[in-house]
Amino acid sequence: EAGVAQSPRYKIIEKRQSVAFWCNPISGHATLYWYQQILGQGPKLLIQFQNNGVVDDSQLPKDRFSAERLKGVDSTLKIQPAKLEDSAVYLCASSLRQGFYEQYFGPGTRLTVT
Amino acid sequence: SQQGEEDPQALSIQEGENATMNCSYKTSINNLQWYRQNSGRGLVHLILIRSNEREKHSGRLRVTLDTSKKSSSLLITASRAADTASYFCATDAGYSTLTFGKGTMLLVSP
Numbered sequence: 001e002a003g004v005a006q007s008p009r010y011k012i013i014e015k016r017q018s019v020a021f022w023c024n025p026i027s028g029h030a031t032l033y034w035y036q037q038i039l040g041q042g043p044k045l046l047i048q049f050q051n052n053g054v055v056d057d058s059q060l061p062k063d064r065f066s067a068e069r070l071k072g073v074d075s076t077l078k079i080q081p082a083k084l085e086d087s088a089v090y091l092c093a094s095s096l097r098q099g100f101y102e103q104y105f106g107p108g109t110r111l112t113v114t
Numbered sequence: 115s116q117q118g119e120e121d122p123q124a125l126s127i128q129e130g131e132n133a134t135m136n137c138s139y140k141t142s143i144n145n146l147q148w149y150r151q152n153s154g155r156g157l158v159h160l161i162l163i164r165s166n167e168r169e170k171h172s173g174r175l176r177v178t179l180d181t182s183k184k185s186s187s188l189l190i191t192a193s194r195a196a197d198t199a200s201y202f203c204a205t206d207a208g209y210s211t212l213t214f215g216k217g218t219m220l221l222v223s224p
Contacts, residue, residue: 042214042215042216043157043202043212045211048210048211055209091157093157098210100144100145100162102147102162103210103212104159105156
């Protein structure tokens with residue numbers, strides 16, 4: 001089966017610019033996650049969707065980050081305006097549903113803010 | 115905040131040796147999972163152990179969980195160069211929301 005797809009793979013922007021990332025989860029997976037992974041650290045959950053509803057966005061910096069999952073399939077994560085500290089890899093993951101299920105991760109988007 | 119803390123931060127061994135990584139966490143969990151990350155394959159799920167389980171095996175992997183000590187260990191037996199990667203424990207306190215540790219970097223030399 002096809003894995004989690006993400007684009008773009010790399011993005012370089014200047015601070016105060018905006019950027020958007022796209023994720024297509026594994027077909028049939030109801031739960032979708034966005035993580036931020038800063039170099040040398042483990043992934044940190046930004047937002048979790050169950051179908052097209054938000055389950056947890058407690059660690060999403062809502063003044064600059066937004067995410068949506070239209071029709072319960074694809075998702076986009078946006079940063080506006082970007083700050084230097086947003087430089088990280090943004091990972092998208094999906095799982096069949098909530099519960100005792102493993103998460104499948106995409107290759108990530110490496111964002112550099114200069 | 116990151117709940118799981120892996121120990122050691124880095125581990126270097128020879129092929130054929132066993133590698134043991136430990137994870138400690140702070141609050142009650144529903145389950146604990148281990149993931150591997152390398153540049154070639156990204157982040158990959160290895161094993162999930164539920165809070166009512168004490169030990170689980172998968173191939174060359176053995177995971178233990180001690181909820182009274184809030185700790186888990188991952189043992190990789192007969193290590194191979196291809197096992198070189200970062201290993202993360204991730205705790206699920208409920209609702210499938212994972213909290214990852216900072217990881218252990220494992221280097222397996224031929």
